[in-house]
Amino acid sequence: MELNSYQQQAFDYQRPNIEKFSKRNWFWIIFYLLWIVAGGYALYLQIAKGHGVTGMRDNVVWGLFIVNFIFFIGLSYAGAIIAGLLHLFKVPWAKPIVRIAQMMTIISVIVGPVFILLCVGRFDRLHHLFFYPRIQSPMTWDVMAVVTFFVGAVLFFYMAIIKDLAVYRDAKMKIPKWRQKIYTILALGYRGAASQKRHLLISQNLLALIMIPLSIIVASILSWIFGMTLRPGWHSTIFGPYFVIGALYSGCGVLIVAMWVYRRMYKLDKYFTDKHFVYLGYIMLALAAGYGYFTFSEYFTSWFGSEKWDSELIHKLFSSGEYGWWTLFANLFGILLPMLIVAIPATRKVNWIAAAAFVMVIAMWVKRYLIIVPTLETTLLPMQDTRTEYVKYAATWPEWVLTGAGLATFFLFFTLVSKYVTVVPVTGLEEAEPHFTHHPQQQPAANKEEVKPA
Amino acid sequence: MLGSYNFSFAQEDTTQPPATDTTAAPAEEPTAEEEEPSLISPSIDFTSVQKGDNSIDLKAGMRAKVKGQFINLYKMKVSFFQVVNEEDIPLGFKITDGNGKAVFNVKGDSLKTDAEGKLNFKVVFAGNKAMESAEELVSFKRGRLEIKPVKEDSLLTVQVKLIDIGTGEETAVKETTVGVFVKRMFLPMKVGEGETDENGEATIEIPNNLPGDANGKLTLIAKVLENETYGEMEASVEEAWGVAVSDIIKKQPRALWSSNPPLWMLLTFIILMVAVWGHYIVIVYQLFRLRKEEPHATNH
Numbered sequence: 174m175e176l177n178s179y180q181q182q183a184f185d186y187q188r189p190n191i192e193k194f195s196k197r198n199w200f201w202i203i204f205y206l207l208w209i210v211a212g213g214y215a216l217y218l219q220i221a222k223g224h225g226v227t228g229m230r231d232n233v234v235w236g237l238f239i240v241n242f243i244f245f246i247g248l249s250y251a252g253a254i255i256a257g258l259l260h261l262f263k264v265p266w267a268k269p270i271v272r273i274a275q276m277m278t279i280i281s282v283i284v285g286p287v288f289i290l291l292c293v294g295r296f297d298r299l300h301h302l303f304f305y306p307r308i309q310s311p312m313t314w315d316v317m318a319v320v321t322f323f324v325g326a327v328l329f330f331y332m333a334i335i336k337d338l339a340v341y342r343d344a345k346m347k348i349p350k351w352r353q354k355i356y357t358i359l360a361l362g363y364r365g366a367a368s369q370k371r372h373l374l375i376s377q378n379l380l381a382l383i384m385i386p387l388s389i390i391v392a393s394i395l396s397w398i399f400g401m402t403l404r405p406g407w408h409s410t411i412f413g414p415y416f417v418i419g420a421l422y423s424g425c426g427v428l429i430v431a432m433w434v435y436r437r438m439y440k441l442d443k444y445f446t447d448k449h450f451v452y453l454g455y456i457m458l459a460l461a462a463g464y465g466y467f468t469f470s471e472y473f474t475s476w477f478g479s480e481k482w483d484s485e486l487i488h489k490l491f492s493s494g495e496y497g498w499w500t501l502f503a504n505l506f507g508i509l510l511p512m513l514i515v516a517i518p519a520t521r522k523v524n525w526i527a528a529a530a531f532v533m534v535i536a537m538w539v540k541r542y543l544i545i546v547p548t549l550e551t552t553l554l555p556m557q558d559t560r561t562e563y564v565k566y567a568a569t570w571p572e573w574v575l576t577g578a579g580l581a582t583f584f585l586f587f588t589l590v591s592k593y594v595t596v597v598p599v600t601g602l603e604e605a606e607p608h609f610t611h612h613p614q615q616q617p618a619a620n621k622e623e624v625k626p627a
Numbered sequence: 628m629l630g631s632y633n634f635s636f637a638q639e640d641t642t643q644p645p646a647t648d649t650t651a652a653p654a655e656e657p658t659a660e661e662e663e664p665s666l667i668s669p670s671i672d673f674t675s676v677q678k679g680d681n682s683i684d685l686k687a688g689m690r691a692k693v694k695g696q697f698i699n700l701y702k703m704k705v706s707f708f709q710v711v712n713e714e715d716i717p718l719g720f721k722i723t724d725g726n727g728k729a730v731f732n733v734k735g736d737s738l739k740t741d742a743e744g745k746l747n748f749k750v751v752f753a754g755n756k757a758m759e760s761a762e763e764l765v766s767f768k769r770g771r772l773e774i775k776p777v778k779e780d781s782l783l784t785v786q787v788k789l790i791d792i793g794t795g796e797e798t799a800v801k802e803t804t805v806g807v808f809v810k811r812m813f814l815p816m817k818v819g820e821g822e823t824d825e826n827g828e829a830t831i832e833i834p835n836n837l838p839g840d841a842n843g844k845l846t847l848i849a850k851v852l853e854n855e856t857y858g859e860m861e862a863s864v865e866e867a868w869g870v871a872v873s874d875i876i877k878k879q880p881r882a883l884w885s886s887n888p889p890l891w892m893l894l895t896f897i898i899l900m901v902a903v904w905g906h907y908i909v910i911v912y913q914l915f916r917l918r919k920e921e922p923h924a925t926n927h
Binding site: 307308309314317321324325328332335361362363369372373375376379380383387390 | 883884886888889892893896899900902903904906907909910911913914916917918
C-alpha cells in the first residue's frame with residue numbers, strides 16, 4: 174500500500190499511538206473497567222431483586238435508562254449523518270474529523286441499545302419482538318430500525334477503515350502478531366488497485382447514500398415512540414424533525430468534545446486545527462438556532478392552547494418548585510450559551526467552543542430527561558394511590574451506577590478504538606490540504622521508515 | 628448523587644419508603660424470616676359448596692397481615708379432614724394457588740353425616756419456620772339442589788328444587804332464596820331470583836336474549852348463597868337458549884387495532900426493509916470482490 178507524502182507523514186505521526194498503550198491509557202481503561210464492574214453489580218441487584226431497585230413504577234415506567242438510550246442512539250444517528258454528508262460532499266477541511274464521527278456512530282449504537290435491555294423486565298420474552306412483531310407498533314418499528322441501523326453502522330465504519338487497515342498491515346509495526354494477523358484479515362487484500370478503489374468507493378458512496386436517509390428515518394421512528402402516544406408533551410407533529418435536529422445538535426457537540434480530547438491526548442493540533450473547531454462551531458450555532466426554534470414552538474403552542482393536560486405539564490416544566498431550574502439550564506446552557514460563544518468573536522476560540530459543546534451535551538441529556546419524566550408524571554386519570562414514589566420518579570443509585578457504567582463503556586470504546594486505528598484517517602488525507610503543514614518539532618523521533626508495499 | 632438516597636430532577640420531596648411486595652410468599656422467602664421478629668399468623672377462610680352432582684367443593688383461602696398489609700399466601704400446603712365423632716379422617720391435601728386459594732373436591736356418596744344430618748370438615752395448615760399453624764372448621768347440613776329448564780312457548784323458566792338429604796330421607800326445604808345465574812367469561816351473571824315454596828320448588832323466569840356460545844348454548848346455574856344450614860349450594864345445566872355468538876373473528880379488517888395491519892403500512896415497511904437490506908447485501912458482495920481484485924496496478 175503506497176502513500177503520498179502527506180499520508181505517510183500522518184501515519185508516521187500517529188503510529189506510536191496505535192503501537193503501544195501509554196500509562197495514562199491504562200489508567201483510564203482501568204478506571205472505566207471499574208465503573209463497568211460497579212455497573213455489573215448494580216445489574217446483578219436489578220436482576221436478583223427485580224426492577225423495584227430502580228425508581229421506575231407503574232406510573233413513571235421510563236427513567237434514566239430510556240433517557241440514556243435516546244441520548245446515545247441520537248449520537249449514533251448524528252454521527253452517521255455527519256460522516257455520510259462529509260463523505261458524499263467530499264468536504265476538504267473535514268477529512269481528518271470523519272473518523273471521529275464514524276467512531277461516534279458505531280460506539281453509540283453499541284452502548285445505546287444496552288439501556289433498552291436494562292429496561293426490559295422479561296428477558297425470556299425478548300425474542301417475541303422478532304417472532305411475533307406487530308407492524309402497527311412504533312416499538313416494532315424502532316426494534317427493526319435499530320437492528321438495521323446497527324448493521325449499516327458496522328459496515329460504514331468497516332469500509333471507511335479498510336484502506337487504513339491495509340496501511341497498518343504493510344507497515345512493519347511493533348505490535349503483537351495476532352494484531353498484525355487481524356489487520357491482514359480485515360484489510361481484505363486491499364492493495365490500492367484501481368479496480369479495488371473503484372469497488373470500495375462505489376460501496377462507500379452507496380452506503381453513505383443509504384445511511385443519511387436511514388438515520389433520519391430511524392431518529393424519527395424513535396421520536397414516534399413518544400409522538401404516537403396520546404400524552405401531553407409527546408403527541409406532537411414536530412417530534413420527528415425535533416428529534417432529528419436534537420440528535421444532530423448533541424452529536425455535533427460530542428464531535429467537538431471528542432476532537433478536543435484527542436487533540437490534547439495525542440497532540441493532533443495540526444490535524445484538528447482551530448479552523449475545524451470554528452467550522453464545527455458554526456454548524457453547532459446553526460443547529461442550536463434550529464433546535465431553539467423547535468423548542469420554542471413546542472412550548473409556545475402547548476402553553477397557548479391551554480389544554481388541561483398540556484397546561485399541567487407546562488406548569489411542571491416552568492415551575493421553580495418542580496422542573497423549572499432544569500428547564501432553564503437545558504435551554505440556557507443547551508441553546509443560548511453555545512450560540513453566544515460562537516457568535517462573539519472574542520470567545521470563538523478552541524477551548525471556549527469545546528467548553529460550550531461540553532456543557533451543551535450535558536444540557537441536551539437533561540432535555541431528554543425533561544421530555545420523558547415530567548410527561549409520565551402528568552397522569553391522564555386521577556390516581557387513587559398517591560404515594561410519592563408512585564407519582565414522582567426518583568432515580569435510584571443502581572440506575573445512576575448503570576448510567577455511569579454506560580458512559581464508561583462509551584469512553585472505553587473511544588480509548589480502545591483509538592489504540593487500534595488512527596484517529597485521523599491516514600488514507601483520507603490528500604496532498605492538497607493547505608492546513609496539514611508539517612511541524613518538525615512534533616514529529617516523533619522513532620518510526621521514520623516508510624510504508625512499502627508488502 | 629450516588630448515595631443511599633434517591634435523586635430526582637424534581638425539587639419536591641421524593642424520598643421513597645421501602646417498597647412492599649403485595650404478592651410475596653413469606654414462607655418461601657428467607658428474608659421474611661429475618662425481617663419479622665415473630666412468626667406470622669395466617670388466617671384461613673374455609674367454605675363449602677354442595678354441588679348438583681352430589682360432590683362437595685371445600686374451599687380454603689389463606690392470607691396473613693404482613694407489614695400492615697394483607698397478603699395472599701401461595702404455595703402453602705393445606706390438608707383437608709372430615710370430622711366424625713371428634714375423629715379427623717384425612718381426605719387429602721392441596722397447594723394454594725397464586726391467590727392463596729385451594730379447592731378440594733370430595734365425593735358426597737361416601738360421606739357419613741352425624742346425628743343431626745350434618746357434615747363437618749376441617750382444613751389444617753401445619754405451619755413452617757416463618758408461620759404459625761392454622762386450622763378452620765366448616766359444618767353444614769347435607770342438601771341437594773336440582774335445576775330443570777322449562778320452555779313454554781317463548782317463555783323461558785328454570786325450575787329449582789331444594790331438598791334436605793341429611794337424615795337419609797328427602798325433605799323439601801321451603802322459604803329459601805335461590806338465585807339463577809348464567810356462566811360468563813369471568814364470573815356468573817345473575818339473571819333471576821326466587822324463593823322456594825312448600826314443595827321446596829321455585830320457578831324463575833330468565834331473559835330470552837342472552838348471548839350464548841357459537842351454538843347458542845347457555846350454562847344455567849342455580850345457587851343458594853351463604854345459607855346458615857346448608858352453606859353454599861349449586862347445580863347447573865346446559866341449554867341452547869342463548870343467541871348464538873361466535874367468539875372467532877373469521878377475518879379481521881386491515882386496521883391499526885387488528886392483527887391485520889393496513890396494506891400501505893405493510894408495503895411501506897417491506898419496501899424500506901428490502902431497500903436497505905438489499906443495499907447491504909450488494910455492499911457486502913462488493914467487499915468480497917475486493918479480495919479477488921488484482922493486487923497490482925496501483926494508482927499511486
